[in-house]
Amino acid sequence: MPRTAVPRHAVLIFSGGLDSAVTAYKLRDEGVTxxxxxxxxxxxxxKELAHAADLADQLGASHDIVDLTSLGRILGGSALTDPAITVPHGHYRAETMRSTVVPNRNAIMLEIAAGAAVAAGADAVAFGAHSGDHAIYPDCRPEFFTLIEASMKAANEGHIANDFRLVAPFLNLTKADIVREGVRLGVPFALTWSCYEGGAAHCGACGTCVERQEAFAEAGVGDPTIYVPAQEGAVR
Structure with a gap:
């Protein structure tokens, strides 16, 4: 069966962040369920999950949350899952950001999504990785994309159509490109959550906050995000 330009139905890894939100809106704009x-x-x-739920309501899309908290306890060594490790502040491409890597996180999530897609009769799995992730996160690189897509197909041979695929529309684009596309699509950026600190407002200083601010600035788009006061470390 020839591969169509866009899938019919995609299961999207959805964090409630800017990248996954724009990916969701883009797929919907292309007529994808x-x-x-x-x-x-x-x-x-x-708290990103509450933002994901709000965005799902805005999209009118089905939304499920998978409980992997027991698994998270054994994925130690990451500032995102280990309270003993401080979330690093600074540029998102700095070597210190390697402490935010969660071992095998995307592979685990994507393979679960593949199972959900097969069970639902969907013909695609999607995620919002972009080129800015490549330096620090190996599970966001094109090489990983190729291998995990092959794994999904091999694991479900005989149960999926020939055109089943992994979709990552921003894999070789920048976060600024994602912001520009989000503007075109009318994405409610203020509802998205990026900060790794998980406080009342975006800290403005962790790697993902810095990346978020730079993306809006580079795209020439006003940033609606509420950050903590500048004297507390927010990057402006």
Whole structure:
């Protein structure tokens, strides 16, 4: 069966962050039925799941949250899952950001999403990785994309159509490109959550907050995000 330009139905890894939100809106704009799948893996910024739920309501899309908290307890060594490790502040491409890597996180989530997609009769799994993730996160690189897509197909041979695929529309684009696309699609950026600290407002200083601010600035788009006061470390 020839591979169509866009899938019919995609199960999207949905964190409630900017990247996954724009991915959801983009797929919907292309006529794709989108099922949203979020994960509670014991992350310190678990409040992102409430943002994911609000965005799902805005999209009118189905939304499920997978409880992986027991698994999260054994994925130690990451600032996102271990309260003893401080979330690093600074540029998101700095070497210190390696402490935010959660071992095998995307592979685990994507393979669960593949199972959900097969069970639902969907023809795609999607996630919002982009080029800015490549330096620090190996499970966001094109090489990983190719291998995990092959794994999904091999694991479900005989149960999926030939055109089943993994979709990552921003894999080789920048976060600024994602912001520009989000503007075109009318994404409610203020509802998205990026900060790894998980406080009352975005800290403005952790790697993902810095990346978020730089993306809006580079795209020439006003940033609606509420950050903690500048004297507390927010990057402006």
């Amino acid at each position: 989108v099922s949203l799948l979020s994960f509670n893996y014991g992350q310190r910024h678990v």
